[in-house]
Amino acid sequence: GDSVTQMEGPVTLSEEAFLTINCTYTATGYPSLFWYVQYPGEGLQLLLKATKADDKGSNKGFEATYRKETTSFHLEKGSVQVSDSAVYFCALSALGGSARQLTFGSGTQLTVLP
Amino acid sequence: GAGVSQSPRYKVAKRGQDVALRCDPISGHVSLFWYQQALGQGPEFLTYFQNEAQLDKSGLPSDRFFAERPEGSVSTLKIQRTQQEDSAVYLCASSLGGGGGAVQLFFGPGTRLTVL
Numbered sequence: 001g002d003s004v005t006q007m008e009g010p011v012t013l014s015e016e017a018f019l020t021i022n023c024t025y026t027a028t029g030y031p032s033l034f035w036y037v038q039y040p041g042e043g044l045q046l047l048l049k050a051t052k053a054d055d056k057g058s059n060k061g062f063e064a065t066y067r068k069e070t071t072s073f074h075l076e077k078g079s080v081q082v083s084d085s086a087v088y089f090c091a092l093s094a095l096g097g098s099a100r101q102l103t104f105g106s107g108t109q110l111t112v113l114p
Numbered sequence: 115g116a117g118v119s120q121s122p123r124y125k126v127a128k129r130g131q132d133v134a135l136r137c138d139p140i141s142g143h144v145s146l147f148w149y150q151q152a153l154g155q156g157p158e159f160l161t162y163f164q165n166e167a168q169l170d171k172s173g174l175p176s177d178r179f180f181a182e183r184p185e186g187s188v189s190t191l192k193i194q195r196t197q198q199e200d201s202a203v204y205l206c207a208s209s210l211g212g213g214g215g216a217v218q219l220f221f222g223p224g225t226r227l228t229v230l
Contacts, residue, residue: 004156036221043118044157044205044221089156093217101147101170102219104156 002027006090006105013080013112021075021108023064023090031092033057033066033073034102038087047075047088080112118222120206126228127196135191135225139208146189147219148181149205157205163189196229203227 007022025031035047035057048057053068062077073090090105119138127133139146145164149157150173159173165186174181178197183189193200203226207219 006156041223043223044207044219046218049218091156101159101162101173102157103159106154106156 002031002092002094002103004090004092004103004105006108008106008108010109010111013110015082015112015114016079017112019075019077019080019084019110021088021090021110023073023075023105025071025073025090025092027071027092027094027103029094030068031094033064034091034093035062035064035073035075036089036091036104038089038107040086044089080110082112082114085110085112118206118208118220120204120222120225122225123223124226124228126230128230129198130195132192132194133196133227135193135204135227137189137191137206137208137222139187139189139206140210140220141187143208143210143220145209145211145217146183147207147209148189148191149207150175151203151205151224153202160191160204193227196227198229201227201229 003026005024032051034049036044037047038044048059050057050066056065064073064075087107087109089107091102121136148160151157161181162170163183178194180192203224205224207221209217209219211217
């Protein structure tokens with residue numbers, strides 16, 4: 001079945017450091033890929049998405065590129081801020097059949113220190 | 115409303131009790147999803163509605179779990195004879211469209227269920 005494997009956390013960085021959170025997936029066909037973010041006390045929010053190979057999703061300074069050859073969708077940000085502290089989830093949605101639901105990774109807790 | 119709302123936000127139940135969790139999706143959203151999120155894990159799919167029709171319930175872990183959306187808006191997830199392993203955060207999400215791989219889901223804040 002479909003699955004998502006995320007870099008284990010927690011990750012602690014200093015403000016303005018470079019961030020990478022690794023994500024790889026297993027799926028049949030050509031899934032859409034997502035990063036969701038969960039800030040403390042809030043619901044999951046879509047951060048960015050990519051729907052086909054080589055697409056780059058970007059939002060709020062975060063980027064991720066859909067790499068079909070390596071089945072990866074790593075999240076990057078050049079300079080993190082304290083306000084980026086949250087849990088980040090990589091997810092996929094496989095096309096076809098009744099697979100409208102998202103399959104999530106286990107999440108990566110990010111803490112950014114001032 | 116402005117977003118997806120869920121109630122109650124917290125629920126403590128004794129083992130064997132029945133519970134009902136409510137989800138109010140964004141007005142006009144066709145699709146509604148329920149997910150279960152165990153501590154330290156990512157959400158796992160439970161069930162999916164398109165309007166009032168339950169199109170996929172493959173993720174419901176047992177026949178103690180039941181979900182409904184009778185008028186195509188508010189949904190209720192019911193868990194009968196709760197067990198300790200049911201302790202988790204239950205997330206509801208809605209989307210405007212009726213399916214497809216890239217639709218954006220809007221999540222509620224979740225209901226944290228603790229079974230003692």
